[in-house]
Amino acid sequence: MRLAELSRRSGVPTATIKYYLREGLLPPGRRVTATQAEYDDAHLKRLRLVRALIQVGRVPIASAREVLTALEDESLDHNSRLGTAVWALPHGPEPAEDESAQESQEAARRTVDALLARLDWEFAQEYGDESPAYRMLVTAVGTMARLGYPCAVDDLAPYAHAAQQLAVADLDLIERFDSPDEQLEAAVALTVLYEPVLLGLRRIAQTEESNHRYGQRSTGE
Amino acid sequence: MRLAELSRRSGVPTATIKYYLREGLLPPGRRVTATQAEYDDAHLKRLRLVRALIQVGRVPIASAREVLTALEDESLDHNSRLGTAVWALPHGPEPAEDESAQESQEAARRTVDALLARLDWEFAQEYGDESPAYRMLVTAVGTMARLGYPCAVDDLAPYAHAAQQLAVADLDLIERFDSPDEQLEAAVALTVLYEPVLLGLRRIAQTEESNHRYGQRSTGE
Numbered sequence: 237m238r239l240a241e242l243s244r245r246s247g248v249p250t251a252t253i254k255y256y257l258r259e260g261l262l263p264p265g266r267r268v269t270a271t272q273a274e275y276d277d278a279h280l281k282r283l284r285l286v287r288a289l290i291q292v293g294r295v296p297i298a299s300a301r302e303v304l305t306a307l308e309d310e311s312l313d314h315n316s317r318l319g320t321a322v323w324a325l326p327h328g329p330e331p332a333e334d335e336s337a338q339e340s341q342e343a344a345r346r347t348v349d350a351l352l353a354r355l356d357w358e359f360a361q362e363y364g365d366e367s368p369a370y371r372m373l374v375t376a377v378g379t380m381a382r383l384g385y386p387c388a389v390d391d392l393a394p395y396a397h398a399a400q401q402l403a404v405a406d407l408d409l410i411e412r413f414d415s416p417d418e419q420l421e422a423a424v425a426l427t428v429l430y431e432p433v434l435l436g437l438r439r440i441a442q443t444e445e446s447n448h449r450y451g452q453r454s455t456g457e
Numbered sequence: 458m459r460l461a462e463l464s465r466r467s468g469v470p471t472a473t474i475k476y477y478l479r480e481g482l483l484p485p486g487r488r489v490t491a492t493q494a495e496y497d498d499a500h501l502k503r504l505r506l507v508r509a510l511i512q513v514g515r516v517p518i519a520s521a522r523e524v525l526t527a528l529e530d531e532s533l534d535h536n537s538r539l540g541t542a543v544w545a546l547p548h549g550p551e552p553a554e555d556e557s558a559q560e561s562q563e564a565a566r567r568t569v570d571a572l573l574a575r576l577d578w579e580f581a582q583e584y585g586d587e588s589p590a591y592r593m594l595v596t597a598v599g600t601m602a603r604l605g606y607p608c609a610v611d612d613l614a615p616y617a618h619a620a621q622q623l624a625v626a627d628l629d630l631i632e633r634f635d636s637p638d639e640q641l642e643a644a645v646a647l648t649v650l651y652e653p654v655l656l657g658l659r660r661i662a663q664t665e666e667s668n669h670r671y672g673q674r675s676t677g678e
Contacts, residue, residue: 352661357661358668359664359665372653384505394623394625395658397622399659400665422606429600434616434655440573443588445621446624449628
C-alpha cells in the first residue's frame with residue numbers, strides 16, 4: 237500500500253508517519269518510483285506498536301527506538317529480545333543524588349530485598365540492580381522513606397500480591413497472540429497500555445472502598 | 458525555623474523552597490525582619506507533600522497548586538476536599554481528537570460502563586464522566602481498541618479485581634494517620650507515591666510468572 241493508505245488504515249496522519257520514518261521507528265518502504273514507496277502489513281503492525289509506546293506510554297523517541305531495535309535483533313533469542321525491549325522502556329523518576337538520598341536508597345534496597353525474599357521471587361533476587369524495574373522500585377521506596385510515608389515490607393506486601401495477580405492476567409493476554417513475534421510485540425505493548433488502565437481502576441476502586449467503609453464519605457475520587 | 462533549617466530538615470535546597478514559595482505551593486513564612494521569615498512544622502509537612510507530587514508524581518506546578526488549594530479549602534467538607542484534590546491530579550494522556558478516535562471512545566465507554574456494572578461499583582457508575590479516573594480509563598481502553606489490543610470486559614475484569622485489593626491496602630495505609638488533615642494529605646501523597654511502586658512490582662512479577670510458566674524463558678524483565 238502507499239503512504240496515504242497506510243495513514244488511512246492506521247489512523248496516523250501522513251506527516252506523523254514521515255516523522256517516524258525519519259526517526260527510524262518505522263522501517264523504510266520498498267521504493268517503487270523516485271518519490272513513492274510501498275508499505276505492507278508489517279508496517280501497519282509496527283505503526284500500531286509505535287503509537288502505543290509514544291501516545292499512551294509517553295515513551296521518548298530514543299527509548300522507543302531502543303525497544304524496537306531489541307525486538308528485531310536477530311542475534312538474540314526470543315527471551316533476550318523481550319528482556320532487552322522491556323528494559324529499554326522508561327522506568328519512572330531517577331533517584332535523587334544528594335547524600336541523604338543515597339542513605340535512604342540503601343535502606344530502601346534492604347527493604348526491597350527483604351520483600352523479594354519473602355515472596356520467593358527468585359529471578360528478581362538474582363538480577364537485582366541490573367533490572368530497571370528493581371531500581372524503579374528501590375527509588376520509589378527510598379523517596380517514600382525520606383518523605384516519612386509508610387513503606388516497610390509489611391506495607392508493600394499487599395501491593396506485591398496484587399502485582400502477582402496482574403502478572404498472571406498479563407501473561408494470559410499475551411498468550412492469546414499466536415506467533416512468537418506477535419507475542420513479543422504484545423508483551424511490550426500491553427505492559428505499557430495496561431498501566432493507565434490499572435492506575436485509573438485503582439483510583440476508582442479507592443472511592444468505592446471508601447464509600448464501603450465510611451458510607452457517604454469519599455476518599456480517592 | 459529559618460529558611461536554612463527548613464532546607465536542612467526537609468532535604469530540599471533553599472533555591473527550590475524559594476521557587477515553591479514564589480509559585481504559591483508553600484504558604485509564606487511569618488516575616489520577622491525585612492529579609493527573614495520564620496517557618497514551622499506545617500511548612501515542613503507541606504514541603505513533603507509538594508516533593509511527593511512534583512518529584513515522584515511528575516505533577517505539573519499548576520495541578521499541584523490546584524491539589525493543595527483543594528486540601529485547604531475551608532468551604533468544603535473533608536470529603537469534598539479530598540475528592541477535589543485527587544480529581545486535580547494528572548490522569549494520563551488526553552483522548553485523541555480525530556473522528557475514528559471518537560468512535561472508539563464511545564465503544565470504550567460502553568465497555569467501561571459494563572465493567573463497572575458487573576463489579577457493582579455504584580459510585581463510579583453514578584459519577585461517570587465527571588470523574589477524571591473514569592475518563593482516564595475510557596481513554597486507555599479506547600486507544601487499545603483502536604490499536605487492536607485485547608480490552609473487552611472479560612480482559613479488564615482481572616485488573617479491576619486487583620484494583621479492589623489495592624484500594625483496601627491504600628485505605629489501610631491512610632487510616633494509620635491520626636488527624637483528618639493528615640489523612641487528607643496522606644491520601645493524595647500515597648495515591649501518587651504508590652504508582653511507581655505498583656508499576657515496578659508488576660514488571661518484576663511478570664518475569665517471575667513467565668519463569669514459572671516457561672522455565673528459563675523470560676518475559677517482562
